[in-house]
Amino acid sequence: MVFVSRRDLKQNMPVSLTNSKLIFDALKECDIHLVSALPETWLVHLVRLTDEDPEMILVRLAKEEEGVGISAGAHFAGVKSAMLMQNHGFLASINGIVSFAHLYKIPLLMLISYRGSLGERDPWQTQGGNVTEPLLRALGIPHLFLDAVETVKKRIRQAQTLAESSLQPVALLLTRDLMWEE
């Protein structure tokens, strides 16, 4: 019998390292120096790349809503930040988004892995997939998909620009087409 360590299992998952690197480089080009994150499968490379970069402050969270406060603190300090979360983490952050980011006009760049959408195999992700876009619309949060290699850099730049100019949360939905290689 061959035992596979948990670490190896993670590395064998078909999460796109190339596209994670593309996203990470685009964040760096936007002068982002702090990233808060609660890991999930699609985000493993992004979290690791952030952790390994000495120019980045990585804040590993216990729950995603904390990231709203962390990003607000960073904004007050003049540091540009981004939040890495699953769409269920977005659901868990909504009070912070409304009663801090919206109430106080705090720019947030939210990179949300869009689990539970077409192609999803994990039954437990599917309900969150159904409500992600309706909730973004209900909250009036501008959002775009990150779904093609060619537009990743531009859309991250555009989202970051709008968040900073409008002083509000802006979301980018990381899609299966971009993050998953199978």
Place this chain on the structure above:
Amino acid sequence: MLRLDCLRSVYAELENCLVVTIMGAVAAELHSLGHRPNFFYLQHAMGLASSTGLGLALCLPEQQVIVFDGDGSLLMNLGGLSTMARYRPKNLVHVVFDNESLLSVGGFPTATSTGTDLEGIARAAGVPRVATVRSVESFKVAVNEAAHGSELTTIIAKVEATGPAGYVTDLSLLENRFQFRRHIRSLQKR
């Protein structure tokens, strides 16, 4: 011990710190002592004052940051305590006014009234220095030591469940927020 007396005892020391408070009585009482541009009152989003202080402290390691939290708010974000402890910025002082009550909504008792021990939780979360204080003098000493010390400190201040008659101040939320940001920018230009 009254929260207002605690705040008054350290008010002079706050001049050189970045201060983040929770909503309700803490915000109103600090404001009543005299607003300063380095005070930010988070008038909602319960639980996130400590996270905001953590973000500030990590991004501005040369600045002393003080968070005035409360038992109700901290109980809403106990996970945030573990995040604070994980990064343990030495320039962060985390004060928790524990009145065992959700005072601003009518004084409903929180779990600290039935034995939940916030000092124990903070210590077990990994906060390197923790203390519980029950007198204004010991509060003042604990805050000053923590502010001049070199470790993240959580101070639980047991206070009475009394507060001001009202919570709305004449400082609008956005005015406070932009002034606070501008104040930090002015520090960075020096």
